Amino acid sequence: MSLRDSDAASPFLDIPGVRNIRDAAIGPIRPGLLYRSGSLNQLTPEGAQRLKALGIRSVVDLRGAVELAHWPDELHGLDLAALNLPTLPERQGDERPWPDDQAALYLYMAETAGPSIAAVIRHLTAPAMLPALVHCAVGKDRTGLTVAVLQQLLGAAEADITADFLRSNAGLGLLDGPVPYIDETGAERLSRPVTAECLLDALHRLRTRHGSVEAFLGAHGVTAAELTALRAALTG
Template sequence: MTDAFIDIPGVRNFRDAGGIGALRRGVLYRSGSLHTLTGEGARKLKDLGLRTVIDLRSPFELEVWPDQRHGLDHETFNLPTLPANRGDLDRPWPEGQAELYTFMPETAGPSLAAVVRRLAAPEALPVIVHCAVGKDRTGLTIAVLQSLLGAPDADIIADFLLSNLGLGLNEGPAPYIDETGTERISRPVSAELLASSLGWIRTHHGTVPAYLHTHGITEADLDALRANLSA
Protein backbone atom coordinates (compact mmCIF):
# COMPACT_ATOMS: atom_id res chain seq x y z
CA MET A 1 0.00 0.00 0.00
CA THR A 2 3.02 2.31 0.09
CA ASP A 3 2.30 3.25 -3.53
CA ALA A 4 -0.44 5.44 -2.06
CA PHE A 5 2.18 8.09 -1.20
CA ILE A 6 2.59 11.00 -3.61
CA ASP A 7 5.53 13.40 -3.47
CA ILE A 8 4.12 16.91 -3.06
CA PRO A 9 7.03 19.22 -2.16
CA GLY A 10 6.36 21.09 1.07
CA VAL A 11 3.52 18.79 2.22
CA ARG A 12 4.01 15.95 4.68
CA ASN A 13 2.31 12.58 4.62
CA PHE A 14 0.46 13.14 1.33
CA ARG A 15 -1.27 10.08 -0.06
CA ASP A 16 -4.31 8.80 -1.90
CA ALA A 17 -6.98 7.50 0.49
CA GLY A 18 -8.63 5.42 -2.23
CA GLY A 19 -8.15 1.87 -3.39
CA ILE A 20 -9.90 0.16 -0.47
CA GLY A 21 -13.57 -0.66 -0.21
CA ALA A 22 -15.44 1.02 -3.05
CA LEU A 23 -13.47 4.27 -2.71
CA ARG A 24 -11.77 4.92 -6.02
CA ARG A 25 -8.34 6.43 -6.38
CA GLY A 26 -7.76 9.97 -7.53
CA VAL A 27 -10.64 11.67 -5.72
CA LEU A 28 -9.78 11.79 -1.99
CA TYR A 29 -6.32 12.67 -0.73
CA ARG A 30 -5.06 13.01 2.85
CA SER A 31 -2.07 14.93 4.15
CA GLY A 32 -0.50 17.29 6.62
CA SER A 33 -1.13 21.01 6.30
CA LEU A 34 -0.19 23.05 3.23
CA HIS A 35 1.51 25.85 5.16
CA THR A 36 4.92 24.97 3.69
CA LEU A 37 3.64 24.04 0.23
CA THR A 38 6.16 25.05 -2.42
CA GLY A 39 5.51 26.36 -5.89
CA GLU A 40 6.50 22.99 -7.33
CA GLY A 41 4.13 21.29 -4.90
CA ALA A 42 1.32 23.57 -6.02
CA ARG A 43 1.97 22.64 -9.64
CA LYS A 44 1.70 18.96 -8.72
CA LEU A 45 -1.60 19.60 -6.90
CA LYS A 46 -2.88 21.41 -9.98
CA ASP A 47 -1.93 18.36 -12.07
CA LEU A 48 -4.08 16.25 -9.72
CA GLY A 49 -7.03 18.49 -10.59
CA LEU A 50 -7.49 19.76 -7.02
CA ARG A 51 -10.84 21.48 -6.44
CA THR A 52 -11.34 21.44 -2.66
CA VAL A 53 -9.26 21.54 0.52
CA ILE A 54 -10.89 20.58 3.81
CA ASP A 55 -8.82 21.82 6.74
CA LEU A 56 -9.59 20.12 10.06
CA ARG A 57 -7.36 22.38 12.16
CA SER A 58 -8.46 25.00 14.68
CA PRO A 59 -8.88 28.64 13.64
CA PHE A 60 -5.81 29.49 15.74
CA GLU A 61 -3.70 26.95 13.86
CA LEU A 62 -4.86 28.49 10.58
CA GLU A 63 -3.87 31.94 11.83
CA VAL A 64 -0.38 30.79 12.83
CA TRP A 65 0.24 28.45 9.90
CA PRO A 66 -2.02 29.43 6.97
CA ASP A 67 -2.09 27.10 3.99
CA GLN A 68 -0.17 28.37 0.97
CA ARG A 69 -1.86 28.49 -2.42
CA HIS A 70 0.74 29.72 -4.94
CA GLY A 71 -2.09 30.71 -7.27
CA LEU A 72 -4.08 27.48 -6.91
CA ASP A 73 -7.77 27.95 -7.62
CA HIS A 74 -9.68 25.77 -5.17
CA GLU A 75 -12.28 26.14 -2.44
CA THR A 76 -11.16 25.79 1.18
CA PHE A 77 -13.39 24.78 4.08
CA ASN A 78 -12.30 24.97 7.72
CA LEU A 79 -14.17 22.18 9.54
CA PRO A 80 -12.39 21.74 12.90
CA THR A 81 -12.45 18.24 14.37
CA LEU A 82 -11.89 19.47 17.92
CA PRO A 83 -13.52 22.32 19.89
CA ALA A 84 -11.84 25.63 19.15
CA ASN A 85 -11.42 26.47 22.84
CA ARG A 86 -10.65 24.20 25.73
CA GLY A 87 -13.15 26.23 27.73
CA ASP A 88 -15.93 24.92 25.47
CA LEU A 89 -15.81 21.60 27.35
CA ASP A 90 -17.37 20.63 30.64
CA ARG A 91 -14.54 18.21 31.41
CA PRO A 92 -10.75 18.24 31.10
CA TRP A 93 -9.14 18.27 27.65
CA PRO A 94 -7.49 14.90 26.99
CA GLU A 95 -3.75 14.93 27.55
CA GLY A 96 -2.84 11.40 26.44
CA GLN A 97 -2.96 9.85 22.99
CA ALA A 98 -5.33 7.07 24.05
CA GLU A 99 -7.77 9.57 25.55
CA LEU A 100 -7.66 11.68 22.40
CA TYR A 101 -8.94 8.82 20.26
CA THR A 102 -12.08 8.33 22.32
CA PHE A 103 -12.50 12.10 22.70
CA MET A 104 -12.38 12.88 18.97
CA PRO A 105 -15.49 10.95 17.91
CA GLU A 106 -17.36 12.51 20.82
CA THR A 107 -16.69 16.02 19.50
CA ALA A 108 -16.15 15.51 15.76
CA GLY A 109 -19.73 14.77 14.69
CA PRO A 110 -20.51 18.24 13.27
CA SER A 111 -17.20 18.34 11.40
CA LEU A 112 -17.65 14.84 9.98
CA ALA A 113 -21.22 15.62 8.89
CA ALA A 114 -20.03 18.75 7.11
CA VAL A 115 -17.26 16.76 5.39
CA VAL A 116 -19.80 14.19 4.17
CA ARG A 117 -22.07 16.91 2.78
CA ARG A 118 -19.23 18.58 0.94
CA LEU A 119 -17.85 15.36 -0.55
CA ALA A 120 -21.32 14.39 -1.72
CA ALA A 121 -21.17 17.28 -4.21
CA PRO A 122 -19.69 16.16 -7.56
CA GLU A 123 -18.00 19.51 -8.11
CA ALA A 124 -15.96 19.08 -4.89
CA LEU A 125 -13.63 16.42 -6.28
CA PRO A 126 -10.72 15.89 -6.16
CA VAL A 127 -10.35 16.91 -2.51
CA ILE A 128 -7.59 17.03 0.10
CA VAL A 129 -8.51 16.44 3.75
CA HIS A 130 -5.80 17.57 6.13
CA CYS A 131 -4.98 18.63 9.68
CA ALA A 132 -1.53 19.54 10.98
CA VAL A 133 0.37 16.39 10.00
CA GLY A 134 -2.43 14.19 8.63
CA LYS A 135 -2.28 11.64 11.43
CA ASP A 136 -4.98 11.94 14.13
CA ARG A 137 -7.81 14.24 13.08
CA THR A 138 -7.33 13.33 9.45
CA GLY A 139 -7.00 9.68 10.45
CA LEU A 140 -10.44 9.61 12.05
CA THR A 141 -12.09 11.57 9.24
CA ILE A 142 -10.68 9.38 6.49
CA ALA A 143 -11.53 6.22 8.46
CA VAL A 144 -15.18 7.30 8.65
CA LEU A 145 -15.27 8.01 4.92
CA GLN A 146 -13.59 4.71 4.03
CA SER A 147 -16.02 2.87 6.31
CA LEU A 148 -18.96 4.49 4.54
CA LEU A 149 -17.52 3.22 1.25
CA GLY A 150 -17.52 -0.35 2.57
CA ALA A 151 -13.87 -0.80 3.50
CA PRO A 152 -13.27 -3.41 6.22
CA ASP A 153 -11.69 -2.24 9.47
CA ALA A 154 -8.48 -4.15 8.77
CA ASP A 155 -7.89 -2.21 5.54
CA ILE A 156 -8.89 1.11 7.13
CA ILE A 157 -6.42 0.55 9.96
CA ALA A 158 -3.65 -0.52 7.59
CA ASP A 159 -4.08 2.75 5.69
CA PHE A 160 -4.18 4.70 8.96
CA LEU A 161 -0.88 3.16 10.09
CA LEU A 162 0.90 4.44 6.97
CA SER A 163 1.13 7.82 8.71
CA ASN A 164 3.94 6.39 10.82
CA LEU A 165 5.94 5.87 7.65
CA GLY A 166 4.84 9.16 6.11
CA LEU A 167 5.94 11.13 9.16
CA GLY A 168 9.08 9.22 10.04
CA LEU A 169 7.48 7.90 13.22
CA ASN A 170 8.09 4.26 12.31
CA GLU A 171 11.28 4.51 14.38
CA GLY A 172 9.55 6.03 17.42
CA PRO A 173 8.36 9.37 18.84
CA ALA A 174 9.79 12.65 17.57
CA PRO A 175 9.74 16.20 19.02
CA TYR A 176 7.89 19.05 17.30
CA ILE A 177 6.87 22.64 18.00
CA ASP A 178 3.10 23.22 18.21
CA GLU A 179 1.13 26.28 17.13
CA THR A 180 1.74 27.99 20.49
CA GLY A 181 5.52 27.56 20.22
CA THR A 182 5.57 24.76 22.80
CA GLU A 183 7.77 21.71 22.23
CA ARG A 184 5.76 18.50 22.28
CA ILE A 185 6.26 14.87 21.34
CA SER A 186 4.61 13.34 18.27
CA ARG A 187 3.95 9.67 18.90
CA PRO A 188 3.36 6.87 16.42
CA VAL A 189 -0.19 5.72 15.87
CA SER A 190 -1.29 2.16 16.56
CA ALA A 191 -4.11 -0.06 15.40
CA GLU A 192 -5.62 0.08 18.89
CA LEU A 193 -6.02 3.85 18.73
CA LEU A 194 -8.22 3.94 15.63
CA ALA A 195 -10.05 0.82 16.79
CA SER A 196 -10.97 2.70 19.96
CA SER A 197 -12.46 5.58 17.94
CA LEU A 198 -14.50 3.27 15.75
CA GLY A 199 -15.46 1.30 18.85
CA TRP A 200 -16.72 4.46 20.56
CA ILE A 201 -18.90 5.24 17.55
CA ARG A 202 -20.36 1.75 17.41
CA THR A 203 -20.85 1.46 21.17
CA HIS A 204 -22.76 4.73 21.36
CA HIS A 205 -24.55 4.67 17.99
CA GLY A 206 -24.44 1.13 16.62
CA THR A 207 -23.00 2.00 13.20
CA VAL A 208 -21.05 4.77 11.50
CA PRO A 209 -24.11 5.83 9.43
CA ALA A 210 -26.25 5.97 12.57
CA TYR A 211 -23.62 8.17 14.23
CA LEU A 212 -23.80 10.58 11.31
CA HIS A 213 -27.60 10.53 11.35
CA THR A 214 -27.49 12.03 14.84
CA HIS A 215 -25.63 14.97 13.32
CA GLY A 216 -28.17 15.58 10.56
CA ILE A 217 -26.86 13.36 7.76
CA THR A 218 -29.63 11.62 5.80
CA GLU A 219 -29.59 8.40 3.81
CA ALA A 220 -29.85 10.56 0.70
CA ASP A 221 -26.64 12.33 1.75
CA LEU A 222 -24.87 8.99 2.20
CA ASP A 223 -26.15 7.69 -1.14
CA ALA A 224 -24.83 10.84 -2.85
CA LEU A 225 -21.46 10.47 -1.13
CA ARG A 226 -21.11 6.84 -2.20
CA ALA A 227 -22.15 7.62 -5.76
CA ASN A 228 -19.59 10.41 -5.93
CA LEU A 229 -16.64 8.50 -4.45
CA SER A 230 -17.27 4.94 -5.63
CA ALA A 231 -15.24 3.23 -8.29
Protein backbone atom coordinates in the same frame (compact mmCIF):
# COMPACT_ATOMS: atom_id res chain seq x y z
CA MET B 1 9.49 13.20 -12.12
CA SER B 2 6.34 11.25 -11.35
CA LEU B 3 3.96 12.55 -8.71
CA ARG B 4 4.71 9.38 -6.81
CA ASP B 5 7.89 8.69 -4.87
CA SER B 6 10.73 6.92 -6.65
CA ASP B 7 9.76 3.70 -4.85
CA ALA B 8 6.92 2.38 -7.00
CA ALA B 9 5.46 0.54 -3.99
CA SER B 10 5.21 3.71 -1.90
CA PRO B 11 1.69 5.00 -1.27
CA PHE B 12 2.97 8.55 -0.80
CA LEU B 13 2.77 11.29 -3.40
CA ASP B 14 5.73 13.51 -4.18
CA ILE B 15 4.25 16.96 -3.50
CA PRO B 16 7.00 19.39 -2.38
CA GLY B 17 6.14 21.02 0.93
CA VAL B 18 3.36 18.59 1.92
CA ARG B 19 3.92 15.77 4.39
CA ASN B 20 2.18 12.42 4.56
CA ILE B 21 0.12 12.90 1.39
CA ARG B 22 -1.51 9.93 -0.26
CA ASP B 23 -4.65 8.73 -1.99
CA ALA B 24 -7.25 7.51 0.53
CA ALA B 25 -8.69 5.02 -1.96
CA ILE B 26 -8.93 1.51 -0.52
CA GLY B 27 -11.43 -1.27 -1.19
CA PRO B 28 -14.35 0.02 -3.26
CA ILE B 29 -13.24 3.68 -3.11
CA ARG B 30 -12.18 4.90 -6.53
CA PRO B 31 -8.64 6.30 -6.82
CA GLY B 32 -8.01 9.93 -7.58
CA LEU B 33 -11.01 11.38 -5.74
CA LEU B 34 -10.09 11.63 -2.04
CA TYR B 35 -6.62 12.50 -0.78
CA ARG B 36 -5.27 12.94 2.74
CA SER B 37 -2.23 14.81 4.05
CA GLY B 38 -0.59 17.11 6.53
CA SER B 39 -1.10 20.85 6.24
CA LEU B 40 -0.27 22.95 3.18
CA ASN B 41 1.47 25.72 5.10
CA GLN B 42 4.81 24.83 3.49
CA LEU B 43 3.46 23.98 0.04
CA THR B 44 5.89 25.18 -2.60
CA PRO B 45 4.94 26.66 -5.97
CA GLU B 46 6.08 23.39 -7.58
CA GLY B 47 3.96 21.46 -5.10
CA ALA B 48 0.96 23.61 -5.97
CA GLN B 49 1.38 22.74 -9.63
CA ARG B 50 1.51 19.05 -8.75
CA LEU B 51 -1.73 19.37 -6.77
CA LYS B 52 -3.22 21.07 -9.81
CA ALA B 53 -2.06 18.15 -11.96
CA LEU B 54 -3.97 15.80 -9.63
CA GLY B 55 -7.11 17.79 -10.41
CA ILE B 56 -7.69 18.82 -6.78
CA ARG B 57 -10.79 21.03 -6.65
CA SER B 58 -11.19 21.51 -2.90
CA VAL B 59 -9.25 21.38 0.35
CA VAL B 60 -10.80 20.62 3.74
CA ASP B 61 -8.69 21.81 6.67
CA LEU B 62 -9.52 20.14 10.00
CA ARG B 63 -7.30 22.40 12.12
CA GLY B 64 -8.47 25.02 14.60
CA ALA B 65 -8.36 28.81 14.32
CA VAL B 66 -5.12 29.24 16.30
CA GLU B 67 -3.29 26.79 14.05
CA LEU B 68 -4.64 28.50 10.94
CA ALA B 69 -3.51 31.88 12.21
CA HIS B 70 0.04 30.63 12.82
CA TRP B 71 0.37 28.30 9.84
CA PRO B 72 -2.09 29.26 7.08
CA ASP B 73 -2.22 27.05 4.01
CA GLU B 74 -0.13 28.33 1.11
CA LEU B 75 -2.12 27.76 -2.09
CA HIS B 76 -0.04 29.85 -4.53
CA GLY B 77 -3.05 30.99 -6.49
CA LEU B 78 -4.66 27.57 -6.93
CA ASP B 79 -8.29 27.94 -7.99
CA LEU B 80 -9.99 25.65 -5.51
CA ALA B 81 -12.55 25.73 -2.73
CA ALA B 82 -10.95 25.89 0.73
CA LEU B 83 -13.07 24.96 3.74
CA ASN B 84 -12.17 24.95 7.45
CA LEU B 85 -13.99 22.32 9.54
CA PRO B 86 -12.22 22.00 12.92
CA THR B 87 -12.37 18.50 14.36
CA LEU B 88 -11.56 19.59 17.91
CA PRO B 89 -12.96 22.39 20.09
CA GLU B 90 -11.04 25.65 20.07
CA ARG B 91 -8.40 26.36 22.69
CA GLN B 92 -9.16 28.36 25.78
CA GLY B 93 -6.13 30.64 25.96
CA ASP B 94 -3.00 28.49 25.79
CA GLU B 95 -4.74 25.41 27.16
CA ARG B 96 -5.91 22.56 24.99
CA PRO B 97 -9.38 21.40 26.01
CA TRP B 98 -8.65 17.91 24.68
CA PRO B 99 -6.49 15.12 26.19
CA ASP B 100 -2.76 14.82 25.48
CA ASP B 101 -2.87 11.05 26.01
CA GLN B 102 -3.33 9.50 22.57
CA ALA B 103 -5.74 6.75 23.59
CA ALA B 104 -7.92 9.26 25.44
CA LEU B 105 -7.71 11.68 22.50
CA TYR B 106 -9.19 9.17 20.08
CA LEU B 107 -12.07 8.36 22.40
CA TYR B 108 -12.59 12.10 22.86
CA MET B 109 -12.71 12.61 19.09
CA ALA B 110 -15.24 9.79 18.81
CA GLU B 111 -17.46 11.88 21.09
CA THR B 112 -16.82 15.31 19.58
CA ALA B 113 -15.89 14.94 15.90
CA GLY B 114 -19.39 14.16 14.62
CA PRO B 115 -20.31 17.68 13.44
CA SER B 116 -17.02 18.06 11.59
CA ILE B 117 -17.23 14.67 9.87
CA ALA B 118 -20.85 15.32 8.90
CA ALA B 119 -19.81 18.64 7.37
CA VAL B 120 -17.00 16.90 5.46
CA ILE B 121 -19.56 14.54 3.93
CA ARG B 122 -21.79 17.42 2.87
CA HIS B 123 -18.78 19.11 1.33
CA LEU B 124 -17.74 16.02 -0.62
CA THR B 125 -21.24 15.58 -2.04
CA ALA B 126 -21.59 19.22 -3.12
CA PRO B 127 -21.18 19.94 -6.85
CA ALA B 128 -17.63 20.18 -8.24
CA MET B 129 -15.82 19.51 -4.92
CA LEU B 130 -14.03 16.34 -6.06
CA PRO B 131 -11.22 15.47 -6.16
CA ALA B 132 -10.74 16.71 -2.60
CA LEU B 133 -7.84 16.83 -0.15
CA VAL B 134 -8.55 16.47 3.59
CA HIS B 135 -5.82 17.50 6.01
CA CYS B 136 -5.01 18.59 9.55
CA ALA B 137 -1.56 19.48 10.91
CA VAL B 138 0.32 16.31 9.98
CA GLY B 139 -2.50 14.11 8.69
CA LYS B 140 -2.47 11.34 11.29
CA ASP B 141 -5.02 11.92 14.11
CA ARG B 142 -7.85 14.24 13.06
CA THR B 143 -7.43 13.31 9.43
CA GLY B 144 -6.88 9.69 10.41
CA LEU B 145 -10.19 9.32 12.23
CA THR B 146 -12.15 11.37 9.69
CA VAL B 147 -10.87 9.38 6.73
CA ALA B 148 -11.33 6.07 8.56
CA VAL B 149 -15.00 6.89 9.20
CA LEU B 150 -15.44 7.74 5.51
CA GLN B 151 -13.66 4.56 4.44
CA GLN B 152 -15.81 2.41 6.73
CA LEU B 153 -18.95 4.13 5.52
CA LEU B 154 -17.93 3.44 1.93
CA GLY B 155 -17.49 -0.28 2.54
CA ALA B 156 -13.73 -0.70 3.01
CA ALA B 157 -12.60 -3.66 5.12
CA GLU B 158 -11.44 -2.89 8.65
CA ALA B 159 -8.02 -4.44 8.00
CA ASP B 160 -7.50 -2.17 4.98
CA ILE B 161 -8.68 0.89 6.92
CA THR B 162 -6.25 0.12 9.73
CA ALA B 163 -3.36 -0.48 7.32
CA ASP B 164 -3.97 2.84 5.60
CA PHE B 165 -4.21 4.60 8.96
CA LEU B 166 -0.88 3.16 10.12
CA ARG B 167 0.91 4.39 6.98
CA SER B 168 1.12 7.80 8.64
CA ASN B 169 3.91 6.47 10.87
CA ALA B 170 6.10 5.95 7.80
CA GLY B 171 4.93 9.19 6.22
CA LEU B 172 5.94 11.20 9.28
CA GLY B 173 9.13 9.45 10.33
CA LEU B 174 7.53 7.94 13.43
CA LEU B 175 8.42 4.29 12.90
CA ASP B 176 11.10 4.51 15.60
CA GLY B 177 8.95 6.31 18.16
CA PRO B 178 7.81 9.82 19.16
CA VAL B 179 9.38 12.92 17.64
CA PRO B 180 9.43 16.35 19.37
CA TYR B 181 7.87 19.37 17.71
CA ILE B 182 6.92 22.95 18.57
CA ASP B 183 3.18 23.59 18.53
CA GLU B 184 1.34 26.72 17.45
CA THR B 185 1.76 28.32 20.89
CA GLY B 186 5.52 27.72 21.01
CA ALA B 187 5.27 24.78 23.43
CA GLU B 188 7.37 21.68 22.83
CA ARG B 189 5.31 18.52 22.44
CA LEU B 190 5.75 14.98 21.19
CA SER B 191 4.28 13.67 17.97
CA ARG B 192 3.47 10.04 18.77
CA PRO B 193 3.09 7.14 16.35
CA VAL B 194 -0.49 6.15 15.68
CA THR B 195 -1.66 2.72 16.81
CA ALA B 196 -4.33 0.42 15.49
CA GLU B 197 -5.81 0.14 18.99
CA CYS B 198 -6.53 3.86 19.22
CA LEU B 199 -8.36 3.93 15.91
CA LEU B 200 -10.31 0.72 16.50
CA ASP B 201 -11.34 1.85 19.99
CA ALA B 202 -12.64 5.14 18.58
CA LEU B 203 -14.60 3.42 15.80
CA HIS B 204 -15.99 0.95 18.32
CA ARG B 205 -17.03 3.80 20.62
CA LEU B 206 -19.01 5.64 17.97
CA ARG B 207 -20.64 2.44 16.69
CA THR B 208 -21.67 1.23 20.14
CA ARG B 209 -23.05 4.60 21.13
CA HIS B 210 -25.10 4.95 17.94
CA GLY B 211 -25.48 1.42 16.57
CA SER B 212 -23.64 2.00 13.30
CA VAL B 213 -21.51 4.51 11.45
CA GLU B 214 -24.58 5.56 9.47
CA ALA B 215 -26.54 6.17 12.68
CA PHE B 216 -23.61 8.12 14.14
CA LEU B 217 -23.67 10.43 11.13
CA GLY B 218 -27.47 10.58 11.15
CA ALA B 219 -27.30 11.85 14.73
CA HIS B 220 -25.34 14.78 13.32
CA GLY B 221 -27.80 15.53 10.55
CA VAL B 222 -26.45 13.51 7.62
CA THR B 223 -29.38 12.26 5.57
CA ALA B 224 -29.83 8.96 3.75
CA ALA B 225 -29.79 10.89 0.49
CA GLU B 226 -26.41 12.41 1.36
CA LEU B 227 -24.98 8.98 2.17
CA THR B 228 -26.27 7.65 -1.14
CA ALA B 229 -24.73 10.62 -2.95
CA LEU B 230 -21.38 10.07 -1.20
CA ARG B 231 -21.29 6.41 -2.17
CA ALA B 232 -22.24 7.21 -5.76
CA ALA B 233 -19.49 9.84 -5.98
CA LEU B 234 -16.66 7.86 -4.44
CA THR B 235 -17.29 4.16 -5.14
CA GLY B 236 -18.11 1.93 -8.03
